[in-house]
Amino acid sequence: MYRSNVLVCGGTGCTASGSTAVIESFNEAIAAHGLEKEVRVITTGCFGLCANGPIVVVYPEGAFYENVTPEAAKEITEEHLLKGRIVTKLLLQDSTEDGGVSSLNETQFYKKQLRVALRNCGLIDPENINEYIAVDGYQALGKVLTEYTPERVVQEILDSGLRGRGGAGFPTGVKWKFAAASEGDQKYVCCNADEGDPGAFMDRSVLEGDPHAIIEAMAIAGYAIGANQGYIYVRAEYPIAVKRLGIAIDQAHEMGLLGKDIFGTGFDFDLEIRLGAGAFVCGEETALMTSIEGKRGEPRPRPPFPAHQGVFQKPTILNNVETLANIPRIIMLGAEWFASMGTEKSKGTKVFALGGKINNTGLVEIPMGTTLREIVEEIGGGVPNGKKFKAAQTGGPSGGCIPAEKIDVPIDYDNLLAIGSMMGSGGLIVMDEDNCMVDIAKFFLEFTVDESCGKCSPCRIGTRRMLEILERITSGKAVMEDLDKLETLCYHIKMNSLCGLGQTAPNPVLSTIRYFKDEYIAHIRDRKCPAGVCKDLLSYSIIEDKCIGCGMCKRVCPADAITGEKKEAHVIDTDKCVKCGACVDACKFEAVVRA
Amino acid sequence: MANKKTNIPFSGTAEQETALRAAIGELKGEKGSLIAILQRAQEIYGYLPIEVQTIISDETGIPLEEIYGVATFYAQFSLNPKGQYQISCCLGTACYVKGAGDFFDKISDELGIGSGECTPDGKFSLEACRCIGACGLAPVLTVNEDVYGRLTQDEVNQILAKY
Numbered sequence: 001m002y003r004s005n006v007l008v009c010g011g012t013g014c015t016a017s018g019s020t021a022v023i024e025s026f027n028e029a030i031a032a033h034g035l036e037k038e039v040r041v042i043t044t045g046c047f048g049l050c051a052n053g054p055i056v057v058v059y060p061e062g063a064f065y066e067n068v069t070p071e072a073a074k075e076i077t078e079e080h081l082l083k084g085r086i087v088t089k090l091l092l093q094d095s096t097e098d099g100g101v102s103s104l105n106e107t108q109f110y111k112k113q114l115r116v117a118l119r120n121c122g123l124i125d126p127e128n129i130n131e132y133i134a135v136d137g138y139q140a141l142g143k144v145l146t147e148y149t150p151e152r153v154v155q156e157i158l159d160s161g162l163r164g165r166g167g168a169g170f171p172t173g174v175k176w177k178f179a180a181a182s183e184g185d186q187k188y189v190c191c192n193a194d195e196g197d198p199g200a201f202m203d204r205s206v207l208e209g210d211p212h213a214i215i216e217a218m219a220i221a222g223y224a225i226g227a228n229q230g231y232i233y234v235r236a237e238y239p240i241a242v243k244r245l246g247i248a249i250d251q252a253h254e255m256g257l258l259g260k261d262i263f264g265t266g267f268d269f270d271l272e273i274r275l276g277a278g279a280f281v282c283g284e285e286t287a288l289m290t291s292i293e294g295k296r297g298e299p300r301p302r303p304p305f306p307a308h309q310g311v312f313q314k315p316t317i318l319n320n321v322e323t324l325a326n327i328p329r330i331i332m333l334g335a336e337w338f339a340s341m342g343t344e345k346s347k348g349t350k351v352f353a354l355g356g357k358i359n360n361t362g363l364v365e366i367p368m369g370t371t372l373r374e375i376v377e378e379i380g381g382g383v384p385n386g387k388k389f390k391a392a393q394t395g396g397p398s399g400g401c402i403p404a405e406k407i408d409v410p411i412d413y414d415n416l417l418a419i420g421s422m423m424g425s426g427g428l429i430v431m432d433e434d435n436c437m438v439d440i441a442k443f444f445l446e447f448t449v450d451e452s453c454g455k456c457s458p459c460r461i462g463t464r465r466m467l468e469i470l471e472r473i474t475s476g477k478a479v480m481e482d483l484d485k486l487e488t489l490c491y492h493i494k495m496n497s498l499c500g501l502g503q504t505a506p507n508p509v510l511s512t513i514r515y516f517k518d519e520y521i522a523h524i525r526d527r528k529c530p531a532g533v534c535k536d537l538l539s540y541s542i543i544e545d546k547c548i549g550c551g552m553c554k555r556v557c558p559a560d561a562i563t564g565e566k567k568e569a570h571v572i573d574t575d576k577c578v579k580c581g582a583c584v585d586a587c588k589f590e591a592v593v594r595a
Numbered sequence: 596m597a598n599k600k601t602n603i604p605f606s607g608t609a610e611q612e613t614a615l616r617a618a619i620g621e622l623k624g625e626k627g628s629l630i631a632i633l634q635r636a637q638e639i640y641g642y643l644p645i646e647v648q649t650i651i652s653d654e655t656g657i658p659l660e661e662i663y664g665v666a667t668f669y670a671q672f673s674l675n676p677k678g679q680y681q682i683s684c685c686l687g688t689a690c691y692v693k694g695a696g697d698f699f700d701k702i703s704d705e706l707g708i709g710s711g712e713c714t715p716d717g718k719f720s721l722e723a724c725r726c727i728g729a730c731g732l733a734p735v736l737t738v739n740e741d742v743y744g745r746l747t748q749d750e751v752n753q754i755l756a757k758y
Binding site: 012013014015017049050051053141195196197198200201204236237238274276277278281291292293294297312353355356357361362393396415427429431435440443444447453507536561585 | 626627628629630631633634661662663665668669670671672686687688689691692693724725726727728729730731733734735742744
């Protein structure tokens with residue numbers, strides 16, 4: 001028994017902030033004080049508050065330390081671990097009370113959260129199967145294999161109302177039911193861990209923090225549909241997740257939780273990792289399956305649906321990581337428990353990757369039906385630098401922007417669709433008044449043009465034409481007719497594309513036109529970018545009265561566009577100006593303005 | 596992403612070829628293992644020139660055009676050699692709204708190369724990547740294994756100077 005456990009986040013965010021050095025520093029300091037037998041350092045998955053990383057939590061007190069440096073680790077060891085004095089100055093700001101530790105559930109960031117899919121992230125050592133078993137891991141698998149028929153498992157998932165967390169929100173139980181009913185000598189269970197939405201990272205965090213939950217869920221799915229082989233398709237760009245998954249699969253094998261005759265019930269199940277090689281379209285189910293077969297990841301028409309002909313033409317189910325993470329809990333606590341959370345048609349919780357112009361960037365898990373306002377203002381701690389909230393983008397390149405006037409809409413699948421966005425995988429990017437909505441639409445279109453696989457022409461050619469129109473708009477060369485053309489094109493592409501990528505590609509444009517049409521018009525008619533982002537529409541000038549003639553702007557200008565004598569007001573030659581903005585940054589007197 | 600054809604001559608060694616043939620032998624029995632073979636080949640050579648693709652084709656019996664088709668489909672595979680220091684500038688949404696586009700342009704100007712290219716001395720290569728999942732630290736760039744987060748404009752030159 002150890003008297004203290006030091007949990008250090010080893011997720012990608014905290015690792016990037018230097019948590020590996022923090023762990024080393026803890027180990028050194030603990031050894032130096034001879035505490036190795038009393039204190040243990042554990043590398044865990046993500047706590048969610050990536051913005052304040054590296055995060056360290058010391059139990060039994062539950063002291064939540066933020067921004068921990070190697071030096072701070074020494075101090076925590078000497079003060080807290082050796083002398084029992086909590087280092088309050090290093091604690092998460094609102095997690096301390098009267099010099100002690102207050103409950104994390106009372107802090108602004110965690111108060112409104114409900115962690116189901118993320119339940120073990122930050123709690124257990126993901127590289128140690130015993131820790132997963134200690135939190136009831138693999139019990140759900142034992143339960144279904146010994147007590148449930150496959151039909152009962154499918155019914156349980158149907159009753160829970162769980163819907164796919166990867167994008168469109170298709171009911172998971174229905175998918176399983178189709179595959180279970182499908183005839184075939186060989187069936188497959190696949191896990192979609194090809195998290196392609198730039199700005200979403202919950203799947204990565206679950207794989208890094210709780211890989212056994214996914215293995216267990218896939219085995220349960222295998223039992224439910226009659227499959228004995230599974231594939232986890234994971235991005236090669238997630239090295240930590242891939243490594244931990246590999247370790248977890250090996251450990252499950254050693255313990256007989258994967259392989260032949262699991263729990264002596266005669267049920268066989270095995271798993272293989274397939275590394276995705278970086279193609280957004282592979283998040284689409286038929287494309288992903290083609291990629292598992294080692295080919296170009298191009299989608300194919302449906303039917304036949306994967307439940308009938310999927311990987312290697314065999315019946316297949318494909319579930320997203322977060323969807324699977326919910327399964328063991330539903331089995332253990334029952335469909336009714338799960339269905340008690342959320343809204344009428346969207347049950348349970350959803351994890352969002354909160355990013356962009358927000359104070360508490362990181363991962364949050366909330367019950368369905370929470371409003372955007374609660375996420376942004378309360379959990380997220382609001383928009384930094386006193387700027388105004390302008391919009392939130394959900395659903396990545398397939399989704400749309402939610403404007404400030406819709407901030408009180410309860411978030412669930414159907415409400416998001418109704419306001420022109422979608423749940424998607426759960427990226428939630430906050431934008432403030434400095435972000436240009438036309439530029440954001442263009443950003444997503446550049447992405448889709450890049451990632452379109454080229455198989456069908458509406459997507460391959462259509463998205464490119466859309467991007468060209470957007471480029472004309474942001475460079476001040478568009479006419480008003482272009483806006484109508486753009487909208488018509490959007491509907492054609494939505495209607496006629498082969499797969500989800502093309503069918504949803506116009507969403508970022510349609511939603512920004514819907515809510516921010518005035519910005520489009522300002523770009524086209526007035527040749528102005530109200531947010532001051534689109535370079536071609538900007539001009540720089542110097543306010544004579546504010547300029548003291550220090551010459552800073554002149555020195556940094558790469559184009560020699562600024563002239564002026566010392567101690568006299570300077571002037572920008574707009575013909576020479578390349579609009580880089582270096583002068584604005586250099587001026588200490590706010591004399592250079594961008595308009 | 597654009598996969599420009601390289602004009603740097605192929606300089607694979609006999610050891611690399613032995614390693615590649617061994618890897619293929621190990622993997623070719625598995626169903627649908629072409630992507631895994633290409634991933635191993637890229638680990639061994641650093642990139643996938645036509646010479647390497649030809650070896651894979653000979654060993655597996657998969658037509659060369661199919662291999663080329665797969666190699667050019669996925670962003671992970673490069674037909675160009677990478678630099679000693681590989682700079683990846685994240686242009687995911689979270690980084691983009693925090694101004695990552697400007698960082699990319701600045702590095703690109705500074706090194707005189709575009710995305711997917713390598714400096715003539717082989718020191719740096721640059722690519723725009725889509726989200727490394729460190730959105731909490733946006734904007735982010737990586738140089739080989741090192742991650743630099745919460746970047747500000749002035750830091751770009753300092754980071755390059757380190758290498």
